[in-house]
Structures are given as structure tokens and as C-alpha cells.
Amino acid sequence: MTEPTTAPLLSVRDLSVAFAREGSTALAVDHVSFDIQRGETLALVGESGSGKSVTALSILKLLQYPAASHPSGQVLFEGKDLLAMSEREIRSVRGNDITMVFQEPMSSLNPLHTVEHQIVEILELHGRLRGAAARKRVIELLTEVGIPEPETRLGSYPHQLSGGQRQRVMIAMALANEPRLLIADEPTTALDVTVQAQILKLLKDLQTRLGMTMLFITHDLGIVQKIADRVCVMKSGRIVEHGSVRDVFGAPQHPYTRALIAAQPKGEPAPSQPDAPLIMETKDLKVWFPIKRGVLRRTVGHVKAVDGVSLAIHRGETLGVVGESGSGKTTLGLALLRLISSRGPIVFMGQPIDALGFKAMRPRRNAMQVVFQDPFGSLSPRMSVADIVGEGLRVHMPKLSEAEREAKVIAALRDVGLDPETRHRYPHEFSGGQRQRVSIARAIVLEPSFVVLDEPTSALDMIVQAQIVDLLRDLQKQRGLTYLFISHDLRVVSALASRILVMRGGKVVEEGDSRSIFRNPREAYTKALFAAAFNLDTASEKATT
Template sequence: MNKHKSLLTVDALSVSFTMESGTVDAVKSMSFTLEKGQTLALVGESGSGKSVTSSAVMGLLPKNARVSPTSKIWFQGTELLALPDKKLRQFRGGKIGMIFQEPMTSLNPYMPVGEQVAEAIRCHRNLSMKAAMEETLALFERVHLPDPRKRLRHYPHEFSGGQLQRIMIAMALANKPDLLIADEPTTALDVTVQAEVLALLKEIQAEMGMAILFITHDLGVVRHFADDVVVMCKGEVVETGSVEKVFHQPENPYTRMLLDAEPKPAVRDDNSTSPLILQAEDVRVNYVLKSNWLGQPTEYLEAVKGISLQLRQGETLGIVGESGSGKSTLGRALMQLLPSTGDIAFEGKNMNQMTASERFELKRHMQMVFQDPFGSLSPRMTVGDIITEPLTVFTKMTRAERMQKARQVLHEVRLDPHSINRYPHEFSGGQRQRIAIARALIFEPKFILLDEPTSALDRSVQLTVLDLLKDIQRKHNIGFLFISHDLAVVRAISDHVMVMQRGEVVEQGTPDQIFDHPQQAYTQRLISACMLIEDAA
């Protein structure tokens, strides 16, 4: 294919990073072409070089990155790597749009989201602010953002993870690009919204003739969405071809391993006689939406509406539901991170009646893994210091002892134990999530709240992490509250499942009852959307 006729041609791309420990080759002589209207998926595990490739196309590589002089990236006949930054900015956001993996770190926390999308429009087109805001409203409606006109004035922290990702998709499509680079665009979305967004992207692609470079670790989405596939492993291309060929006749063992990596329901232990570790009765959480001039609340949003639950030692309770259903809000209320009404008891003792010292000691036994690993890891601390920070508060271990413990936990979550002196920004999204899990596990607590702990992980790594969590749970009798939109993962790890919608529990039972014999229409819709993504060819 002539590089000047193809929409995008990547020719012998090699990218390395200069680190304190030496040079790391992230992408090794990678080549592919992308035609107008085509969807090409880059697939591989975290650290395979997928996101580095997309960053190179956008000219967004960090300062310590080095692109080989023999590398070429042609877009519509223009060699992007040869352009000065000022000219490259004309392509970014205009002819080439990008949806980033972590929306919270990509949006300005000090600006309303409507203004941010309007700003992206005005950077490339001579429009008034009013006209740009009207276009932004239309985009918000198109990506199914709830109450779009009202949400124009809201800030990023006022949205759920899935809603933030929809805003990022709206921003990427704002200037009708010829090429859309989608870096894990559905990672933070629940299955129903994921299916809607994929259908939306396909619809817009058909209208505009837009090409899509789709980067993901979710092979179910690739099978449903892409035309062709490039499989990457450790910076190299190991297999290419049509979706039909790669999925039905994979030639490389690595590709076969990726296709076989699907969470399977496990044999569950009987914990019905185990002591209760966590109890909640009629828990309610309200958010203040409006206040009068005296600062008194006048309008509320009831995010959690009288939920009760029980969790026994060694048991896992899975909570599923769409973005905005109240899953994470409930979890934060149980962890005492949000004010709530109702009774919450840990090991039989009401938290509202605990003394200050008892509350402090409780932190040792209750840990949490947050949904956004980048936001929960300090960029100024090394991985070793991040993981061992709890040990400095509750133990008298020496630094050498703490670092040795950190190496052991990193090894358990399949990260290089020698990476304790590196910083969070030096890791991929999936690797950062494993660091967050390691930090929660280092204390061997009695209870762990896992809020979307595997959403950023590849399927093969998900299996490893799920097995790790199960092993640790059996060994130490830990109770897990597992919040996720990934139904396959929830089924694989949970003893009981609660389905939430708009702050309420609509259905609960064993995984077999919920997934094989759902009673409520909402649960049936969630499962149907999941099957659509997994089974579509």
C-alpha cells in the first residue's frame, strides 16, 4: 500500500525510553496501515506498546522517549514525525481525535466540562462561545449523557467514571476528525453503555468515513467492533489479520493465550456459618444539589436509598449496576468516606459508637482499591514507598524490612520486584492498578473494598489477579466487597451478587441465580448487553 495514499501509515516505528536503570525498548520496528473508514484494533497486554504507539502518532510522547531516526508516520501524505510542534497541533484534535484511557486525568478539574469541550471546538474552528456550547450540548446528547443541558456547567468530579468517558468521547468527536484514536475507550463503561457507545462510534464512522485506531485489551469488544487486528507482545507485532482470521485461526501461541483468557466461575466455599464481618442496615446517602443564600440545602440527590447487606468472613459480595447506580457511593459510605445515615457495623460493633482509637485501629483492618489507579497513587512517591506507606503507620518495621515486603507483594501481583524505585507515571494503566492492589494486600486486612479493581487489566492478568485474591482470601479469611461493571469477573469471584439501579437493590442472589435465571428486566438487560459484546462476531 502506498504510504501517501493510505490515511495512516506507520513504518518501522521504534520507541525507547531513557530510565534511571537504563534504556527500555517499548516499541520495536512496528508497521501497519490504516485506510479511510477502516477500524484497526491494537491488542495486547499492559506494557505491550499499544498506548506508546498511539502517543507517537499524536506526538504526545514524554521527554524521555526517543523515536528511532528510521521511523516514519505518514498521515494523509504528511510525515508527522518531521513536523514542528506548532504544525502538529493543527492535526491534534482537528484531523486526529483521541479518546484517552483515564478521563479524570485528561480533564481540567477547574473548568466545567461543557467549557472544556467548547474550547476544543474553538481551537480548530472560528465559532463564538455560544455556538460552541450549542455544539457541545448536541454532542452530550449524542453520547447519551444524562440531563445534558444541566451537566454542561458541572465539573469533572461531579460525574461517574463512565460519564467522564462519554464526555471524552464527545470531545474527541467535536471536530469530526478523519482519524479517531480510541485508547481503551470503554474501559470505565458498564456493559449496556459500552454496547451503546460502540454502536454510536460505528454510526458516526459510517456517516463521516472516519477511520478508527482502536486500542484495547478486551477481545470481546475487538471481535464486535474491529475489521482488522494487530496483536502486540513486548513491543513487537506477533500477529496481524482480519478479525475473522485472528479469532478463528490464530497462529501465534500468545494470541491463543489471549483468546483463552476468560474468567470462569469457581467452586465456592460454604461460608454460611462464618462470623459476620460487615453489616449495613438502611444505609442512605444524599448529595446536596442546591443551597439557599444561608447555605442551607434545598435540593438533594438521593444516591443510595436504604440499602441493607451482610458480609461474612471469607466471603465475596459482588455489586453490579450501570454507572450512576450508586455502587461506588455505597462502597465509600461503608468505608466511612462519605456521610450517611443508617447503621454500619464491623465485626459486630457499630461504627457510630466507636472511640477515636477504635476508628484508627479499624483502618488497619479495612482497605480499599480505588477505581482510578492513577488518581489514587501519589506521583511524588516511588512504588515501594506507596505500597509500604501503611506499614509506616501501624508497624515499627525498618525501611529495609518494608522494602522486602514490597518486593514480595509486587511479585504476587506479577510486577517486577525491582521496580520499587520507579514512579507511577512509568507504568501502564494496568500495571498501576496492580500497584494499587498490592498496597491494599500488604497488610492482609480482614476486609477489602474493591472498586472496579480489574477494569484496567488485560484478561490474562485479570485471571491472575482474581486467583491471587481468592488465594489470599482463603488463606487469611478476608471478606471482599467487589464492585464492578464486568459481569464475567463478578460471576467468577462472587459468592453473592447484588444488582443496583438508581440507588436501590433491584435483585440479589447467588451468581447462578442472577446470571442464569435473572428475574428483573433490568438484570436481563445487563446480561443481554454483555452477551452481545462477548458473542458478536
């Protein structure tokens, strides 16, 4: 790590950010100041809605103007005020001197362009590389960020990648021009623990090699301790504590900082009840995607996303599904809900559903719901929160009056910890964690029997994460809900799931009671996952075990 100099690379001075709302303004960032020295990593931490991402977006003037404004402040990059730059001037800085990895890759990647096209575009835009040299650089970047067989992924579109793979593509794009400052907004949110450790190691290695400076935004305090030199703690738009990582974590002064450090999912999962009725069952389930090549697009092979998986979930229990990105976890959940095609019997509440078409499935949709991994990509930007949460009620409970429907929406928002008064706002007005809570409210408002939870806490800060786990457990107890819980966060899985499936390459490599697997994992791959989750220092070494 380079030694700090008297002239920081980036200096944020007295920054305030206000948003115009219905004739008034709301202050999202309130007189924030910090410096980032050359070659160091500064972490910005705090709960959802604390102003972390808004601060980061302000640095590159990426907020929606004029709805957003800066009542005060400067952002000095090498002495030049970025906020005072014209749009043309700031464009020369974006993607070249300063780059950013966004929290939600699906909303940042262009769904109409391939992976190769999107990375090459960045290289060409800044006049770095073209043609064969650019293609070679793309392959190098994809290799660096841990995407296997990168040559085969050049022609892939974002929807053909897992959530973790999409995030890795975003990181590759951000690093393409070897920036001097990398702003990483939750860059490991969608990654499994083994790849998370590899990405953190990659960022540290690049920082050393390139002398790169980082502003690292995260809700995972374990990551902060591993990667950051200094930390600023934000609450309600203000920095309430700052200092070296050792000082802040070793002796936190502010009550909020102490609450953040102490927050983690607690409690015991609801016990499995083998005598309870079966809610979901499948045997030898397969989801194979064809690989087509040549002018005639002939099938030359298959991607075996789910390859012979069997499971049975009883009423009131939670089955956790863990594994690295691309292991087939999400594909399994979508297949069980009949949202993608599959082969093999699927029995839901005693009735076979694997042969049912769209119309036949529709009356059953209210009983089976899903919370997707990427809340921004699954929430319509043109609908208010009230309309989003209430949309399913209009479809499945059309006889409800307007007042009854609104009452259910309000109750669902309260259940997930959102202020019902915000229900007339739109998704872009909420933080990533708040948007995820909207997604959970949309799922539970229909009072389903079976819910697929696909990384439901991945976008949440530690305090809210613990609250959501408690909420999911309480809802399960009160309503007899059954969950398929997909997650790469093993700490959350241990608090919520009574049984676990460990997946790798589309297959189940280990399964059983969660307590037994956590205490004594049998398979080498499971041991590597646990080592990565609870000791990131060893993860990159054991990830390939």
C-alpha cells in the same frame, strides 16, 4: 464501510520508541509497522506493557520528550510525517484532524473546570463554535454519548461524575470537532456493559456518517470482534500477528494470539458461609448529595446516590455489586469505608463505625482497604512504587525496620505479578494494567480483613485479568479475606462473587446467590445487563428496559 484505497490515511513505518532510564535505554516499541485505510477500524490488542498505548501516543507526539525517543520510524498522516513536525505544526493536527480518548479520564480531565468549559474550550480552540452555539453543541455531544439530562451536567466537575460518566465526557470531547482519525485507548474500560454497547454503536454510526477512521486499543477481545475490521496483536513491543478480524480470531497462528483468545476468568467463587462471623453490615444506608441553585446556593433537591441499601457480608465471602455507571456502586463502597458521609448504621467486625470521626477511624484503616477504579489518579506521581506500597506500613506498622518493610513490599509486588526490581520506578513508567496491580499490592500489604475492590480488573488485559481473579481468590482462601467486589464485567463477577447485589438509581433491584441470579434473573433490568454482557448486539435495545 468505505472501500480501502491504495493510499492509507495513516501509515506507521518501522516505528521504534525508547525510554531513557538511569543511563540506559529500554525499547518499548520495536520496529512496528501498520496501515489504517480511510473509514476502517484497526484494533491494536495485547497484554499490559506490550506497547499499545506507547504506539498510539507516538502518533500525536504525546510522549515525554526527551526521556522518550524514536530510534527509527515514520508516522505518515495523509503523506505527512507527524514525527518530523514542529510542536506548532502538530498542535494544528491534535484535537482537529486526529483526536484521542485516553484510558484514564480522571487524569485527563481538568478537576478545576466544569464539563461545559472543557468541551467548549476544544470547540473554541479550533475556531468551530462560540457562545450559545457552542453550548448547544455541548448538549448534543453529551446526549450522543449517553449522559442523561445533559443540561444538568454542564456545570458538573469531574469529581462529581461516576467513572463511566467521566469516560463519556472524554469521548464527547474527542468527537467535538468531528476528526478524521479517532485514536481510542481503552474507551469503554470504565463503562458498564449496557453503555459500552451504546458507545460502540455510537462510534460505528459516527464512523459511517463522518467517514471517520479509528485506531481502537483494547484488551477486550469481544469488543474487537464487534467493532474492528482488522487487528494487530502486540507482544513485548512487536506485532506478532495481523490480519482481518475473521482470519485472526478464526484461525490464530501465533501461540500468544491463541493464549489471548483462550484467556478468561475461570473457576468457582468461594462459597458463602452464613455461619461465619459478620464482617460488614448496614441497614437502610443513604448517601444523598444536595442540589444547590441560585445566588444563595439553596438546596432545591438531592441526588440520591445510595437510597436505602441494606447488606451483610460474612468473613471469607465475596459480595458482587453490579449495575450501570451512576447506579451508586462506588458510592456504596466509599460509604461503608467511611470515606464519605452517609446516614444509617454501619457495623464493621461487630463494632458500629457510622458515628466515628477521622481520628477514631484511623486505627481501623489497616483492616479495611480499597482498590480504586482509576489507578493513575490514586497513585502519587511523585512517589516510587516502593514508597507507594510501603506508605501504609509506615503509618500502621511504624515499628517495622526498613529491611522488614522492604521485604513486605517485595512480597506484595510478587503476589500481584510485578517484578520487585521495578519497585524504584514511578507510576508513569508503567502501563495502565501494571499500575492497577500496584494499587492491589498497596491494599493487600497491610493484610486487611475487608477490601473494597472497585473495578480492580477494568484496566487489565484478558490474560492478566484471569491471573488477578485467581490471585484474589487465592488470597481470600489463604487469609480469610472478605471482598465487596464492584464491577461492570459480569464474567469476572461470576468467577469471583458468591452473592450479588444489582443496583439501579441508588437502590437494590435484585439480590441473591450469584449462580441463581445468573441462571434465572428475575428483574427486567438485570436481564438487560446480562444481555449486554453476553450478547452486545442486543444491549442497546435492552438497555432502557
